[in-house]
Amino acid sequence: MRYSALSLLGNAFSENKNWKPAWRNPDPKPHYDVIIIGGGGHGLATAYYLSKVFGMRNVAVLEKGYLGSGNIGRNTTIIRSNYLLEGNNPFYEFSMKLWEGLEQDFNFNAMVSQRGVVNLFHSDAQRDAYTRRGNAMRLHGVDAELLGRDQLREKLPFLDYENARFPIMGGLMQARGGTVRHDAVAWGFARGADQNGVDIIQNCEVTGIDREGDQITGVQTTRGAITCNKLAMAVAGSSSHVAKMVDMRLPIESHALQAFVSEGLKPFIDTVVTFGAGHFYVSQSDKGGLVFGGDIEGYNSYAQRGNLACVEYVAEAGMAMIPALSRVRILRSWGGIMDMSMDGSPIMDRTHLSNLYFNGGWCYGGFKATPASGYCFAHLLATDTPHETATAFRMDRFARGYLLDEKGVGAQANLH
């Protein structure tokens, strides 16, 4: 069923008793052309574009839990394309363009809100770096505006401009950046893929991968064995764990990243703001709660929760940026598991096995990439060639010395 004003009205007058589930809940078939492991944002987006753009209908998405139980439901919902490097910017801009047309495309309200993203700077060096980044963005046709301190004061009066250690000198703004309702992204892609005939199979954990020589033949799951022609991994957070099933070691460490929501407040932040000095980022949800986060925990973890030391650190960074936060209560915090790759950039490529495809290593920036990641991974799966915007995400770039080092933090995931 397509959602429309008319369908809303019709269902309202029939007392909302006739709404249908947004997607089916099928049992696994014995064979699929493509199996996608991982029913998170990227896996569902891959299935959606694979069925819609590339016409592959005999596709299954296997999810070990329920839809939205992984990183797609555990992030701070920010979208942006303010990237510096040639290998990154066109990809994230492609993603931004997909976000801009997403709701019309999959007929689902994902609450895409282009409220703007401001990255604050606190020193001459940081201003120069952001100036360069802004110029690089404009050269790629992406909007960017450098705001001075006075312009910012008018826009964001509640920031601590006189902070003793990190006085705010200005910020780089991308007006087209913003936020999207993260759960609805999963639901929208799931519904769209389902309508195209994709089987979305929940509570189905992959426990083993069957192979003959360098060919994958199928997977063992908690709901039985399933065979396939092509196998796609989109399990960021558990990439190393699943890769181990085919004796593959990855340049990836798993780290927990926490996010927080405060009690509901009257509207006062109408953009996303990031504190360049302390790695703190905040926006206000449409419900009024502040949504914010900080750094990864810094040690390997597969537990979807964090530790108190990081909670304290994030609260301190938030206070340094907005002193008025001191009286605000934090309602909830939760942790997701990040694939921290060794250069801070994702990996999307074929593997050493002829019909196994890998998509992971998104570090803490996977949410904004969701539509483009799905589109480009579907392109790779359907055509065996990388999409033109995703050619830099190769698996062998570390061995060949072509690191995609956006932030200049080197090869240590724990230094991010």
Place this chain on the structure above:
Amino acid sequence: MSSLVKCPHCGLRPREEFTIRGEVATPRPSAGADEAVWFDHVYLRDNPRGEHREYWHHSGGCRRWLVLSRNTLTHETSEVVDASTLKLGGGA
């Protein structure tokens, strides 16, 4: 893992006193080792779900390098020893 870590020299100390360096990797290869050996050493990680041995530096305490055996699923630490007690063997 609780918010306390048991340093073998200082006893239970808050986690904030420590700097974490990650997986106890294979021994550093010799300078002339094969490219593949260096690639493995620098970039690849076991990243196990379960028991994991890793370097922690007690930077805010005795400043000794420690090796923790920690479960990455439950955060439980089973053993903490001084890194100097570890026998890593020579370079490849």
